[in-house]
Amino acid sequence: MNKELLTKAKSKLLKSKVTLDVADFDKKLLSKVPAGAVFVCNQLLPGVDEWIMLSLLAEHFEQTALLYPYPTPLSKSLKPYTIRPSGKSLEDRFLSVNFAKRLARRVKKGNAVGLVLDFSDNPLSHLGKNLVRTQVLRQLRKSGQAVVPIHLQAEKIPGGLLRKAIPGLPFHLHSGPVRISVRVGNLISPDDVAKLGKNRIWGKFLQAKIFSLGSSFDVKPEYFIGSQKDVQAPVASPVDPALVASEINGLSPECKVAERGQFDVLVAPFHSLPNTMFEIGRLRELTFRAAGEGTGKPRDMDEHDLYYLQLIIWDREKEQIAGGYRLGLGDQIFKRFGVNGFYTHSLFKMKPVFFPILQQSVELGRTYVPEAYQKHRLPLFLLWKGILYFLLANPQYRYLLGPVSISKDYSEASKGIIVEFVRRFFFDKKLAAMVSPRKAFRPKIKSVDTRLLAENLRGEFDALESLIETIEPAHFKVPVLFRQYLRQNARFIAFNVDPNFSNCLDGLMILDIAQLPASTIEALQQEK
Secondary structure, three states: OOOOHHHHHHHHHHHHHEEEEHHHHHHHHHHOOOOOOEEEOOOOOOOHHHHHHHHHHHHHOOOOOOOOOOOOOOOOOHHEEOOOOEEEEEHHHHOOOHHHHHHHHHHHHEEEEEEOOOOOOOOOOOHHHHHHHHHHHHHHHOOOOOEEEEEEEOOOOOHHHHHHHHHOOOOOHOOOOEEEEEEOOOEEHHHHHHHOOOOHHHHHHHHHHHOOEEEEEOHHHHHHHOOOOOOOOOOOOOOOOOHHHHHHHOOOHHHHEEEEOOOOEEEEHHHHOOHHHHHHHHHHHHHHHHHHOOOOOOOOOOHHHHHOOOOOOOOOOEEEEEEEEEEEHHHHHHHHHHHHHHHHHHHHHEEEHHHHHOOOOEEEEEEEEHHOOOOOOOHHHHHHHHHHHHHHHHOOOOEEEEEEEOOOOHHHHHHHHHHHHHHHHHHHHHHHOOEOOOEEEEOOOOOOOOOHHHHOOOHHHHHHHHHHHHHHHOOOOOOOOHHHOOOOOOOEEEEEEEEOOOOOOEEEEEEEEHHHHHHHHHHHHOOO
């Protein structure tokens, strides 16, 4: 314990009218961390977060410091406790190698080093902070530092609306008390960090680890690493049906958005489905592997499941899941995580001009219908119906957005023809200029003129299906979701190859709700 620093930090928090709520369990986790680690928390109250970290660490460690690599000015009272880049050059300011070595030496000597990271990508956030965040994460990964995640959360912050409008606004500009809940996670070993490889993946993992603290979901490195082997792991065993039924039946009435016959259409958040989520991950993997896709892992789950909604088709009679979608609410995701929080951002690069569209969108993905229900038309119909009902109840969303997959089992010729057909007749060039694929699709075919074949189809979808069925030995047709979205006036804006999902080809679909066919809206309103 560093009594002097602890006293000063508590005094600063008292003056700022900030009270910390730290459970005994979290205090024990802190006390068990060996000397010499980096403690990373999310930014909540600029100017106060740093004192929160110093208070937490000083209570358990004698040697405590704060890592502050940012270009923005630091208060005089904090300077004695900080590790900062030396010199004024741009190279030093944005984390030179010497600065990283200084940090490593301090950790090796047993220092508990705190770091506050702003994970948002709000265009109004300080550009320097975003650049430094990327660099400091890279240095932590490369230097092999053990990292302890910490989550700061407050139900209500004074001046909240002004704070949303001006990111990074110092907390001392507001008045009023605030109570902050502190959750501490288990230490992330250097070996786990090394598994993640790329800096972008490491950053997403740490972000998910921090924001998942307090939930029952264990964020593991494996969820962020694509399948690297041709040999797939066995699919996980089913979750106890009684646990799944108990959670589904325990959902509030507001979660039901539609019903038909023996099926209910439900929309629920992760925290209401701690066991069901594992069964959903298993069903996804089973379904996708049968279609020549899948992650190759026991379950198809990732960090986005923590904060996305699950749309579930529930068979009341058999008490089992008949299908589902994953829904991401664009405004909420962007507010909390920035553009990095969107699954589609892992497949497509997006320019800032596209961000307003993201915030008005519901991102769709991970569509699955278990084999037992694939011969029934109703589950797939109810998935689409449930999405539209959800949009009618939430008019703040204007767009549906998400990747639509074409399995690697389709021939290069078929994939090339589908892409050319869509680009010629169902492509939005204006929006396409705002996004780009991370791994572009380049069909390896020379003997087939896909452009000429696509042009001769004259935009007729039935003609496209007949051509694809003729080309494919297994008589594949165009993926069902392509047909479904195009018939609702959707457009595509990019195509990407996903190496983490069996190298399937993803088309980025966007559907403006204002462009839905009148017949679709009328049918829904009449049923409702």
